[in-house]
Amino acid sequence: MSLTIYGVAASRAFRTLWAARELGLAYDHVPHHYAGPEVKAAPYLAINPMGAVPAIVDGGFPMYESLAINLYLARKAGRLWPATVEGEGRVFQWTLFAAGEIDPVIGQWYGHTAYLPPEKRKPELAEEAAPKLRQRLGAIESALASRAWLAEREFTIGDLNLAAALFRAPAFGLDPWPKLKDWHARCYSRPAAKAAVAEREASAAAPR
Ligand SMILES: N[C@@H](CCC(=O)N[C@@H](CS)C(=O)NCC(=O)O)C(=O)O
CATH class of the missing domain: 1.20.1050.10 (Glutathione S-transferase Yfyf (Class Pi); Chain A, domain 2)
Incomplete structure (x- = not known):
């Protein structure tokens, strides 16, 4: 199942790039700029209708909101996730x-x-x-x-x-x-x- 992270590192995508590295995940990085035209048009708007970064597609599952993405990735990986x-x-x-x-x-x-x-x-x-x-x-x-x-x-x-x-x-x-x-x-x-x-x-x- 492939993971793609969208968003230039000099944005809130930094949060998800940090999390993916902590979790040891393999991923593709598509560094769309938050001020660029790509994030305001198809096909990106189907991933994040807010036209903002970051977003991910994880094995076909799209998500946006940087901090929620991080919760999802950690919960799924079973790492950096609390035991209680x-x-x-x-x-x-x-x-x-x-x-x-x-x-x-x-x-x-x-x-x-x-x-x-x-x-x-x-x-x-x-x-x-x-x-x-x-x-x-x-x-x-x-x-x-x-x-x-x-x-x-x-x-x-x-x-x-x-x-x-x-x-x-x-x-x-x-x-x-x-x-x-x-x-x-x-x-x-x-x-x-x-x-x-x-x-x-x-x-x-x-x-x-
Ligand atoms: N609450 C969102 C905020 C996302 C956000 O505003 N990202 C900025 C870059 S740091 C962006 O893409 N701005 C462009 C826009 O909103 O048009 C998150 O944490 O992911």
């Missing part, structure tokens, strides 16, 4: 936290401090996001007060999903949250993370 129902609960909690609480807030802060062209940045939107981001980072710091990893004793897909959503967090500065800073560094020191980051940086630097 409580661990599963934490994986779901932190994955939905990443999607609902981190993605919009860090996106707003990073977009209006670094990502958007300077003339499109609105400092007031970055300032609005900053205290929300601090609150959320504090919540993660609290969770890490009593445990090394978020869901179980080992790194799970829950750690990967939240760490991947926090890719830009070092730019915000993590010194006020030492346990989070250490956890983030441990997540990104994993060989699969390093390889995925290198792929992401190479694709960001490459001409389109």
Whole structure:
């Protein structure tokens, strides 16, 4: 059963490329750019009608939403998946936290401090996001007060999903949250993370 991952590494596809490497999966990579015409037209829209990346097709089964894809891949592989129902609960909690609480807030802060062209940045939107981001980072710091990893004793897909959503967090500065800073560094020191980051940086630097 072949797995295809769609999306340039310099996008949320980075999350799924990191997960696939962690899980030791063989895959084909189709690096469609999120701003390119391919993702807004057939046949891609049949895979992801949102016209966004990433998406996968796994043996004919199409899926989109980066963090849900990662849950699916880990659950199917039986790796990075918690052994207990409580661990599963934490994986779901932190994955939905990443999607609902981190993605919009860090996106707003990073977009209006670094990502958007300077003339499109609105400092007031970055300032609005900053205290929300601090609150959320504090919540993660609290969770890490009593445990090394978020869901179980080992790194799970829950750690990967939240760490991947926090890719830009070092730019915000993590010194006020030492346990989070250490956890983030441990997540990104994993060989699969390093390889995925290198792929992401190479694709960001490459001409389109
Ligand atoms: N919630 C989705 C968001 C996907 C998303 O917005 N991807 C961006 C690239 S990081 C994209 O393709 N944007 C193009 C567009 O939405 O038109 C996920 O996590 O997969």
